[in-house]
Amino acid sequence: MAAEMLHFHEMGFDDRLLKAVADLGWSQPTLIQEKAIPLAQEGKDLLARARTGSGKTAAYAIPVIQRILASKQSVREQEVRALILVPTKELGQQVQAMMRQLTAYCSRDVRVADITGKADLSAQRPILMEKPDVVVGTPSRVLAHLSAQNLVLHSSLEMLVVDEADLLFSFGFEADLKNLLCHLPKIYQSFLMS
Ligand SMILES: Nc1ncnc2c1ncn2[C@@H]1O[C@H](COP(=O)(O)OP(=O)(O)OP(=O)(O)O)[C@@H](O)[C@H]1O
Numbered sequence: 001m002a003a004e005m006l007h008f009h010e011m012g013f014d015d016r017l018l019k020a021v022a023d024l025g026w027s028q029p030t031l032i033q034e035k036a037i038p039l040a041q042e043g044k045d046l047l048a049r050a051r052t053g054s055g056k057t058a059a060y061a062i063p064v065i066q067r068i069l070a071s072k073q074s075v076r077e078q079e080v081r082a083l084i085l086v087p088t089k090e091l092g093q094q095v096q097a098m099m100r101q102l103t104a105y106c107s108r109d110v111r112v113a114d115i116t117g118k119a120d121l122s123a124q125r126p127i128l129m130e131k132p133d134v135v136v137g138t139p140s141r142v143l144a145h146l147s148a149q150n151l152v153l154h155s156s157l158e159m160l161v162v163d164e165a166d167l168l169f170s171f172g173f174e175a176d177l178k179n180l181l182c183h184l185p186k187i188y189q190s191f192l193m194s
Contacts, residue, residue, distance in 0.1 A: 005034060006028070007027060007028055008029060011037060011038070012041065013062070014066060014070070016105035017062065017069065017105075017106065019104075020101060020102050020105055020106075021062075023101075023104065024101060024102075026058075029055070030054055030055035030058075030059075031050075031054065032048060032055055032056055032059045033055050033059045036048050036063075036191075037059060037063055040059075040060070040189070041066065044189075045191070045192075046190070046191045046192065046193075047165075047192045048191070048192070049194050057098045058102065059193070060084075060161050060163075062102065063191075064134065064159050064191075065099070065102055067082075067189075068082065068134070069106055069109055072109045078130075079155075079156035080128075080132060080133065080135050080151065080152075080153055081133050081134070082134045082135070082157075082158065082159040083134075083135050083142065083157060084161040084163060085138070085139055085161065085163065085177070086138060086163045086168075087163075087167045087168055087173060088138070089138070091116075091163065091164065092114050092137065093114065095136050096136055099112040109133075110134065111130070111133050112132060112133065112135075113128065113134070113135050114136040114137070115137040115145065116138050116141060121144055121145060121148055121150065124145070125145075125150045128145060128151045131156075139168065139173055139176035139177045139179075140176045143176055143183070146180070153183070154183075154185050155185070158189060159189045159191070160184065160188050160189070160190045160191070161190075162177075162193065163193050164193070165194040166194040167194075
């Protein structure tokens with residue numbers, strides 16, 4: 001007999017996250033979420049591949065949000081804790097929209113900034129100076145902000161997501177991505193999604 005699928009409320013999430021998931025009308029995780037989220041909750045690195053529309057974004061977004069919420073229970077300095085790398089502005093906007101929906105009840109505790117847009121670096125600098133908990137960006141944008149010292153990740157980064165990893169590790173993005181990885185601390189939980 002097939003094993004019963006877990007429901008979101010059985011996965012040990014913060015009530016605010018569960019409420020946002022319920023508002024989205026999701027009762028059960030999709031297959032990739034059911035496989036990926038428990039591993040992510042154990043702190044494991046993930047390498048996940050699934051077809052478009054299978055719920056990959058929430059498969060990493062939910063554990064990223066949960067980890068930030070859990071750690072905010074003990075007093076901590078405001079720092080950038082998670083970096084989500086995407087290949088394009090459009091995907092950045094989609095990720096930001098999903099993060100906003102999932103943080104609808106905890107937007108003060110989990111602040112998300114999308115820096116994929118074409119605005120000047122100086123226009124985005126104030127957003128980064130506030131040290132959002134999560135930054136969504138393309139590798140080139142993130143590198144530019146690191147070089148301009150608008151963003152410091154060395155001591156704070158706990159989670160790195162590479163969305164569309166197959167694309168980001170391919171021609172056109174690879175050099176920036178490798179360069180960026182050299183600027184990051186050595187220890188963080190990673191989510192490679194494609
Ligand atoms: N557990 C769930 N139950 C019902 N719908 C869900 C669930 N998780 C995600 N969805 C919905 O499924 C759709 C696809 O999700 P998502 O964009 O995360 O997929 P994806 O695999 O990342 O797709 P893409 O490769 O196009 O980025 C979205 O409309 C999302 O709201």
